[in-house]
Amino acid sequence: MKKLSFSIFGFWILAVLAGRLFQLNPNHIDLNAILSLPNATYLLGADDLGRSILARLLRGVEVSFLVAIIVTAVTMTSGVLIGLIAGFYGGKVDQILMQITDIFLAFPGILLAIAFAAVLGPGLGNLMIALCITGWVSYARLTRGQTLSLRNRQHVQAAESLGASVPRLILRHILPLLASILVVEATYSLASVMIAEASLSFLGLGIQSPNASWGAMLRDGVRYMLVAPHYVLIVGLSLMSLILAINLGGDYLRDKFDVRTEK
């Protein structure tokens, strides 16, 4: 599974690099090639505007990676910070922060993202803002739970007795113990952000034409499912393979960091 995960992931990284190397143009329109099947000129066929599906797939995966990495970084940072503060200080601070978190948790994440994206308007920047607004919650809950437990560990109390400052306690004595869990969570988050980005673009709230995105490609592909099934199949399988690879990678990391599994 580990090999499969890294192979698929590696394939997409190499493919993106190759796309850049060969300067594939994802926006070149060829009206004579509309919905053409895979051929020598268009290796994966052409879309409803005669654009290369291969070039658009590669540009689309770049966008997916970009969105996933930025959104995961922002949501992880903010979520972990909120969780640490809530867990470390407890009491009223914890109550208020967790009530805010619960409000966000009360809505299905993707619906909330759709609502924010609709209010903010379509576009890459707004899409990332919408995903960031909704994505920090799981990190905050996870971090807060772990911090509550770590806060009372003997080494933390010992450091506190020796006069260690709060930032030092958090950064040196609590956060390192959270790292493995957060890395695993971040891996799963990458996959869910990619799916969320594709979903919002599918609904027309994400990346705007003519920029390539897998969600928008899926949406266009569905319209031509009867006449050019290869279009939607290629994009669907690509998305599935990448998400599968990331999730398998997450499973591998979880097992790797889990002491019981190691034993």
Next chain:
Amino acid sequence: MLISACTQQNSSAQLHRDIVFAIAQAPLNLDPRYATDAASERVNRLIYQSLVDFDAQSKPVASLASWLAVSPTEYRFKLNKIRMPFHNQAPLNASDVKATYDSLATLKDSPHTAEFANIKNIEVIDNDIVVFHLKQADRHFPAKLIIGILPADLIAKNQDFSHQPMGSGALKFISWQNKLSLQRLKDCQKISLLEVKDPTVRVLKLLHGEVDLLQGELPPELVKYLQTKPEIIVKTSVGANFSYLGLNMQDPVLQNLKVRQAIAHAIDRNAIIAKVMVSSTRVASAILPPEHYTNHSSTNHSSTNHANLPVYDYNPTLAKQLLIEAGVKQPLKLVYKTSTDAQRVRFATIMQAQMQPAGIDLEIRSLDWGTFFEDVKQGNFQLYGLTWVGIKTPEIYVKAFGSKSVPPNGFNRGRYTDAELDALLANENWPAATTRIHNQLPYIPLWYEGQFAAMHKQIKHYLPKSDGNWDDLATITKP
């Protein structure tokens, strides 16, 4: 008598032969005094009768009544001697005509009320004759009387015609739940209108026999796909609905005629039509199509059949040159607003690519319909794409380009002011006005999208019409 002929027994015998018509958008309002969406207007033409209709050249012709212009402010309408009663068997008389148009004047929220503000009063002479007295002379007044006639007694009772329509047209309203069920009076044939929004699902339902026919609103690829199916027949006709790019004439860059000409020369209409539109689509030069009667006018003014209008062929080199002459910085950045409709976005993306070699950098903003249309009405745009649907009268030129027709007083959304054009419009010199508009380019004309209908082979007597109406549901048969 015809209605009573549709007995319960007859109806159940017909049940298995109901004709199901798949439509992309269900009607919104079956009260002709309120309806503005295309689906409602198309259904209302079948449920109700109007005093006036239009012939193939869009000339107003007698329908329920013939008329005589007694003076420019007085029109006398005589109802046909033999005429269909209302579907509840009540006779249709001149008093119903008066009640219908009188009620329009009193409705506060009808979008059609303003159209009839010029009516001073309506006089009923007898059961067959009604006279309209106008405040001001209006040569085109009869062409406005296309609102379906409602029964006076039900108007008085404030019947909800939007959901319980009562007309005297070829089809009678039966019910409206998941689908709109109608019954043809002459043979009791039931016809159901079923809303299926997704084009692929619409096609699949047709292929699986769940629906009998569909019309328009499909990507051309799906039309070609249906043409390959032996059990399906696709019928086409030329279209008369005018698609265009609207320009904001208050924009400092777009005020320059050379810039507008450059945009016109930067779009390859023929390539778009050939590759991503149905085959019966025609390049457009003016809102009213070449066959419109104003283009064959033999009175007073010279005629134009669009043949003498200059052609804006695709010429990026010329477009670039025009931009240089206009003194604008290249690439010229323009924002194009359109709806989120997939086919509209597709056109926009092609135009974006075609404009690039002409030195125009087009940014596409696809907005949900409400936001988009509000922006267009408010003049909050540089370029936008829309289609005029079902336009029949040349007064559209006054409403769309007259200096006094800026919203909310008309449809001059680009805020175009042209004293010379105003004078031509005031004189009703339509050919000269058409030429002036074509030369000045407040709109960039695109095309008249072809019409098509796909149906099972056993369906007979249905042809798509140039304005997309569904009138042939009055004649369609399914053995």
